[in-house]
Each structure stands twice: as structure tokens, then as C-alpha cells.
Amino acid sequence: MRKLINPALLKKVGMVVAGIALLVLVALVFMRSGPLAPVQVVVTTVKEGRIQPGIFGVGTVEARRSWMVGPTTAGRVLNVTADVGDQVKAGELLAEMDAVDIDQRLEASQATVARASSALNAAHAQLADANARRDLASINAKRNQDLATQNFISAGALEARLQEKTSADAGYQVALANLEAARQDLTRTKAERDALGKQRANVRLMAPNSGVVVSREAEPGSTVVAGQAVLRMIDPNSLWVKMRVDQGRSAGLTPGLNAKITLRSQPEMLLSGKVARVEMQADSVTEERIAQIAFESGSDALRKTSLGELAEVTLELPQPAPALIVPNAAIQRTQGKVGVWRIQDHKLEYVPVRLGASDLDGQVQVIEGLKSGDSVVVYSQKALKDDTRIKVVEALVQNTERSTSP
Known part of the structure; x- marks a missing residue:
């Protein structure tokens, strides 16, 4: 008689087998896609090559030569003849201030100069008369001295003639002093007239140089103070870019470097230029250095740009x-050292390196620490350690969970 299998025992064995299978399945999931799965990495091969180092920065278009045209004294704007965008030449009238009473004061000053000129002529005539009187008194005194020597006249008569000569000499000195005073008075009145003339000329605001008017700061009827701009103008041939560069990436920034400039309004056009100046003072707030980039002359694109454009x-x-x-992304900092994760015999190894120049495409030179043909990690899913299990892939793909409605 066949011995029957206990159903309860068979059920327990099945449950144990199912549990073991489930544990194996969970372990496989954890080992392949769970926390214990190998970290996916993207690697590259170290090779020798050349790079083109560069510095990138953003700036604004400014004018190297600009002028603020305004009065030297407070006043009211009478009229403005120039408008924004006008091409003006040196000495051209741009605006005019209200002269108030300068014209009347200038006319009065001119009359004062004429009066001083007449006084100078009168002083010349007085000097000529005094000189004639002095000469006559000298002749009479000499004649009387000769007659007194021969006892033809008395001593009193001689003294009277000598007194006339002394008075004539004094009159000549007075006339000479009056002439000098008249000359000084004429010089003073002419200086006052010239000063008023300059004040009158200052109310006419002329272009200090040839250029373009970029803004009107005041309109007719407005009152401005001394030094306040009525118009602003620039030299369109002096445009340059005020460039800002991160201090940490500014090594090698010197005048004379070639530059490629792309204006925000003309992204399809690449303009050439040079570093004209590197500012001595950096911006300590933004941690940037400032350089001035001059455009190459003769570019038609500069006629379409505007001040302040990025x-x-x-x-x-x-x-x-x-x-x-190697790619710059492969460089890692660990415990204060700069290095890369190298894969050797399917194992990770952190190798300190000494870096050289880098370019704007993300490539950097390795001077020491690696050799040609080494495989280094560029990207990884997680932070790496020496004992991290890895899996080399072409690219890192982020898994996303998708849910579907029933």
C-alpha cells in the first residue's frame, strides 16, 4: 500500500521555497537597481592634444570720449537747437541760455572803455603841456642864472625863476602820474568788458568736439545750475565694451589680447577687437575685474549699436x-586635493593631478598625475569612494516613474 504524502508538510515546503525565491528576487533587485546596485559612470580616455585658452565675460557698450554740455553759471534755458541723434561739428551751436542783463552790462562796459580812452588822451595832452612848461621854466632859469652871475638881476628875481622851474617839474610829474593812472583805468575797464563778453559767449553752448548728441537733459524754459548738463554728446568712433570678468578666471588678462565681441542686438555677427585697458581697481562686491575692449575701426555694425547695450x-x-x-567635469576635489577618479583593473583609484591651462569648451591640461590612455570618470550618479562598485555606461539616464490611470 502506497504511503501518502502529508499535505500539510507539502504546503510548508512550498511556502519555504517561495520565500527563498522571493528573497533571491529582492536581493537581485537590490543588487541591480536598488541601493546596492553599482554606480553608473561615464568615462573618457586621457589623450594628448592642444587647447585654446580663453576668457569669457559680459559687458556694456560705452563711449570712451563723451561730453556734458552745460552752462558755467545758473540760468534759464532759452532754446535748444540740437536733438538726440544729430551729428554735430566742433563749434556748432547746440543750445542757448537766457542772457538776462548781460547785453546791457556789456553796452555799459563798452561806454566805460570809451570814456577811459578819452581820459587817456586827455592825460597825454596834459603831459605834453606840462613838458612844455617845464622846458620853458628850465630855459628861463638858466638865462636868469647867467644874468645873476653878471649882476644884471637881483637874487630875488633869480629865486623866482628857480621856483617856476621847480613848479614846472612837479607839474610834469603830476601829468605823468595822471597818464599812468589813465592807462591802468583803461586796462581795468577793458578787462571788465572782456569778462562780460566771455559771460555772454558762455550763454551760447557750443559743441566742444565733433560727435553725436545722445540725450537732451533740459528743455527751453527749464532752470539749470552751474555745471548741469543740457545736452550729452559722444564721439561715435570711441565706442568700447566695459567688460566684467570673474576674478577667479581672469588669469592672463592683459592689454593687447584679441577679442571676439557679440552684441545682444546682432547675435549673428561676430566683431573683432582688442583689450585696450585693464582697470587697476577691481569690484570687491561682485568679485570681478574690469577691462575695456576697443572695437576694430571701420565696422558698420557699430552704427547700429547703442550705449548701454549688452x-x-x-x-x-x-x-x-x-x-x-581631460574634461573639466572629471576634476574632483577630495580632502583638499585636486584629482580625478581613474579606473584601473575595474577598480576605482583617486589620483591627485597638477592642472595647467583650460579652455572655454571645458577641457583642461593635466601636467602631472596621469598618462596617455588612462580611463577617468567624467560623470557619476553618486559621489565615489575607493570601494564603490561601478558600471560604465555611455550616458547617465535619469529614471522617471510613470503612472497610468486604470
Whole structure:
């Protein structure tokens, strides 16, 4: 008689087998896609090559030579003849201030100069008369001295003639002093007239140089103070870009570097230029250095740009000698050291390196620490350690969970 299998025992065995299978399945899931799964990494091969270092920055278009045209004294704007965008020449009338009473004062000053000129002529005539009187008194005194020597006249008569000569000499000195005073008075009145003439000329605001009017700061009827601008003008041939560069990426920034400029209004056009000046003082708040980039002359694109427009600038640094290069993304900082994660015999190894120049495409030179043909990690799903299990993939893909409605 066949021995029957206990159903309860068979059920327990089945449950144990199912549990073991479930545990194995969960372990496989954890090992492949769970927390214990290997970290996916993207690697690259170290190779020798050349890079073109550069500096990138953003700036604004400004004018190197600009002028604020305004009065030297407070007053009211009478009229403004120039408008924004006008091409003006040096010495051209741009605006005029109200002269108030300057014309009347200038006319009065001119009359004072004429009066001083007449006084000077009168002083010349008085000097000539005094000189004639002095000469006559000298002749009479000499004649009487000769007669007194021969005892033909008395001593009193001689003294009277000598007194006349002394008075004539004194009259000549007075006339001479009056002439000098008249000359000084004429000089003073002419200086006052010239000063009023300059004040009158200052109410006419002339262009200090040839250029373009960029703004009208005051309209006719407005009252402005001394030094306040009525018009602003620039030299359109002096446009440049005030460029700002991160201090940490400004190594090699010197005058004379070639530059490629892209204006925000003309992104399809690449303009050429050079670093004209590097400012001595950096911006400590934004941690940036400031450089002035001059455009190459003769570009038609500059006629379409405007002050304050944003521009992107790329500076070309001298090209270094060929060296090993890796992507900048592969560089990691661990415990204060700069290095890369190298894969050797399917194991991770952190290798400190010494870096050289870098370019704007994300490539950097490795001077020491690696050799040609080494495989280094560029991207990883997580932070790496020496004992991290890894899986090399072409690209990192982020898994997204999708839910569907029943």
C-alpha cells in the first residue's frame, strides 16, 4: 500500500521555497537597481592634444570720449537747437541760455572803455603841456642864472625863476602820474568788458568736439545750475565694451589680447577687437575685474549699436604647448586635493593631478598625475569612494516613474 504524502508538510515546503525565491528576487533587485546596485559612470580616455585658452565675460557698450554740455553759471534755458541723434561739428551751436542783463552790462562796459580812452588822451595832452612848461621854466632859469652871475638881476628875481622851474617839474610829474593812472583805468575797464563778453559767449553752448548728441537733459524754459548738463554728446568712433570678468578666471588678462565681441542686438555677427585697458581697481562686491575692449575701426555694425547695450566678449589667450587633456567635469576635489577618479583593473583609484591651462569648451591640461590612455570618470550618479562598485555606461539616464490611470 502506497504511503501518502502529508499535505500539510507539502504546503510548508512550498511556502519555504517561495520565500527563498522571493528573497533571491529582492536581493537581485537590490543588487541591480536598488541601493546596492553599482554606480553608473561615464568615462573618457586621457589623450594628448592642444587647447585654446580663453576668457569669457559680459559687458556694456560705452563711449570712451563723451561730453556734458552745460552752462558755467545758473540760468534759464532759452532754446535748444540740437536733438538726440544729430551729428554735430566742433563749434556748432547746440543750445542757448537766457542772457538776462548781460547785453546791457556789456553796452555799459563798452561806454566805460570809451570814456577811459578819452581820459587817456586827455592825460597825454596834459603831459605834453606840462613838458612844455617845464622846458620853458628850465630855459628861463638858466638865462636868469647867467644874468645873476653878471649882476644884471637881483637874487630875488633869480629865486623866482628857480621856483617856476621847480613848479614846472612837479607839474610834469603830476601829468605823468595822471597818464599812468589813465592807462591802468583803461586796462581795468577793458578787462571788465572782456569778462562780460566771455559771460555772454558762455550763454551760447557750443559743441566742444565733433560727435553725436545722445540725450537732451533740459528743455527751453527749464532752470539749470552751474555745471548741469543740457545736452550729452559722444564721439561715435570711441565706442568700447566695459567688460566684467570673474576674478577667479581672469588669469592672463592683459592689454593687447584679441577679442571676439557679440552684441545682444546682432547675435549673428561676430566683431573683432582688442583689450585696450585693464582697470587697476577691481569690484570687491561682485568679485570681478574690469577691462575695456576697443572695437576694430571701420565696422558698420557699430552704427547700429547703442550705449548701454549688452555684449558678450571672448578673449583669446596664447596657446600653450601640447599636453594631456581631460574634461573639466572629471576634476574632483577630495580632502583638499585636486584629482580625478581613474579606473584601473575595474577598480576605482583617486589620483591627485597638477592642472595647467583650460579652455572655454571645458577641457583642461593635466601636467602631472596621469598618462596617455588612462580611463577617468567624467560623470557619476553618486559621489565615489575607493570601494564603490561601478558600471560604465555611455550616458547617465535619469529614471522617471510613470503612472497610468486604470
